[in-house]
Amino acid sequence: MFEYEFPRPAVAADIAAFALDNGKLKILLVRRGVEPFLGEWALPGGFVLEDETIEACAARELREETGVDGESLIQFGIYSEPGRDPRKWIISIAYVTAVHLAQVVLKSGTDAAAAEWFSVDQLPAVLAFDHHDIIKDAIEALRNNALLLERQRRDVPVLAFRLLGETFSLSALQAAVEVIVGNERDKRNFRKQVVEHWLEPTGTVSTGRHRPALNYRLRPKDPGLHE
Amino acid sequence: MFEYEFPRPAVAADIAAFALDNGKLKILLVRRGVEPFLGEWALPGGFVLEDETIEACAARELREETGVDGESLIQFGIYSEPGRDPRKWIISIAYVTAVHLAQVVLKSGTDAAAAEWFSVDQLPAVLAFDHHDIIKDAIEALRNNALLLERQRRDVPVLAFRLLGETFSLSALQAAVEVIVGNERDKRNFRKQVVEHWLEPTGTVSTGRHRPALNYRLRPKDPGLHE
DNA sequence: CCAAAAGTGTTTAACGTACACCCATGT
DNA sequence: ACATGGGTGTACGTTAAACACTTTTGG
Incomplete structure (x- = not known):
């Protein structure tokens, strides 16, 4: 048995970026500027280049679309169902993250004509590829990783904080968590x-319209708990 | 901006298959029959074909090597560091699973000259690619998913049971868990x-050498708890 | 002074954890 | 009979969960 050339898939990183806008949980979608699904909404993403890891690719794509540095990208799925792209063989690695809306500057990336935030309960009826499925899984991944209390390991990135700014009131944090987990x-x-x-x-x-709230920030690290 | 042909990576599924052999936790490795790293030990795996998902590919490869049906494959990592393969651009999706040694029939797969179980604390000094890293992560993934108690969600596949046969004694199960988690x-x-x-x-x-132990099996499903 | 959000402790239930002795079998 | 692993309950500490009123500001 010797090495021969297999057909190779294109490999893409897709990012489900969530933000909080006026108490609503939103997800970033871009209008595709290329075929297939030209003109349809899709998750931001793009093909992996030979000199980067997939995670770096996801971070780069996110930066291109939002100007936000792609820290805390959490890989939650791989989509490789044959035929998920009507014309090419494309495998998508999906990442979830959360961003603070105030520091986002939407830009159109290389393959996207426009970018927009959509309420997760008012998504476009038609999305490119299997992105409906991916978004469904992404919301679940967001819940699993944003959720901070309830038997949470302390070592994983905690997305809920990334929805807010550097400092925030406890009510704002609680509201964010409640929007994400639903209850x-x-x-x-x-x-x-x-x-x-x-x-x-x-x-x-x-200071708001009522009694002022103390501000908090994420504490750098609990020095040396568990191991 | 229009669509042009990107260079494409080869995409492989690698499987970290664990088994219990005489109280030792072992992992299946194969001796590579092709370049690069010809003759070195590596995780079983292979390239994804165009008509299968990556998970299906992992299941197929596992079946080819062990004869074991690849249920309960859990994806735990993606390895895409540029240069991890010295000559080609290869992205590996890594899966972990556990098998019952008694029902394994080792076979040499398409790219493998031989297959062998290695104690996880006596791995070959040199492994192909970055498989040392992958195995390290795989053991951690095994711990996270095999571990059954301690604040475990009930919906994930539980690998500890797969190390054992259909039925088992409580002591056998406890021994399996203890081997995996260490303590x-x-x-x-x-x-x-x-x-x-x-x-x-x-x-x-x-019946063993002493007082007979009651056998248990994994209960099909707790009908409708949580949600 | 009224509306609206901020802030604050205690009690109870559930769960995890520590712990020691008798039992059934093969040799 | 004895060595070896199989089997069993209770008490305690920690953690999660339920619960209501006072405080501060802006209008």
Whole structure:
């Protein structure tokens, strides 16, 4: 048996980038500027180049579309069903991340004519490829990784914080978590756990229409717990 | 911007298949029959074909090497570092699984000259590609997925059971878990939890050198808990 | 002074964990 | 009979969960 040339798939990284916009959970989609599915909405993404890892590719594509540095990209799926692209053989590696809307500057990437945030419950009826499936899985992955409490390992990137800015009030954080996981949770218990495990107060307050709220930031690292 | 032909990587599925052999945790390696790394030990695996998913490819490769049906393949990593293959551009998708040694019939696959089980603490000094890294990650993935107690979600495939046969004694199960996770655990607590959550007695006993042990099997499914 | 969000402790239930002795078999 | 692994319950500590009122600001 000797080495011969197999047919090779194109390999793409697709990114499900979530943001919080006025209390709604949104996902970034781009309008495709190339065939196939020209003009349809799709997840941002692109083909992997020979001198980068797939994760680096995802980070690059995200940066090209949003200007946001692609840290905390979490790989959650691989889509390789034959025929998922009508004309070529394409395998997609899917990543999920979360970004703070305020620091996003939407740009059109190389293959995208436009980029837009969509409410996850008001997606376009038609999406390119199998991106409907991917988004469904992405939301689940977001839940699994954004969810901070409830038996969560402490070593994984925690996406919920990335939806917010550098500093935030406890209510803002709780609202973010509740939007992601769907259900409500007890204010006092939430604060207790989240302050104890993740946060430090900044000293500043965020003044709103009512009583000012203390601001918190993500504590750098719990020095040396578990191993 | 229009569509042009990118260079394309070869995409492979690599499988870290674990088994229990006389109380030792072993991993299946094959001796490569092709360049590069001809003659070196490597994880079983092979290139994805155009008419199959990557997971199906992993299942097929595993079947070719071991005769074991590749259920419960869990994808745990993607290896795409440029230069990880000295001559070609190859991206590897890595899967972990566990098999019951008794039902394995080792065969040499298409690209492999021989297959052998290695203790995870006595691996060959030199392995093909970055398979040392992959194995390290695979053991971690095995731990994460085989581990049954301790705040485990119930929906994921549980690899520990796959190390054993259809039926097994509680001690055999506990031994398997302890080998995987490294540390010991309390017999009474282990039995309580594992019987409550996963097992049903078969009625048979496994007679050994001492008092016979009741056999158990994995209970099909807890009908409708959570959601 | 009213509306709206911020802030704050205690009690109870569930779960995980530690722990020691008798039993059934083969030799 | 004895060595070896099989089998069994209870008590304690920790963690999660339920629960209601006071405080501070803007309008």
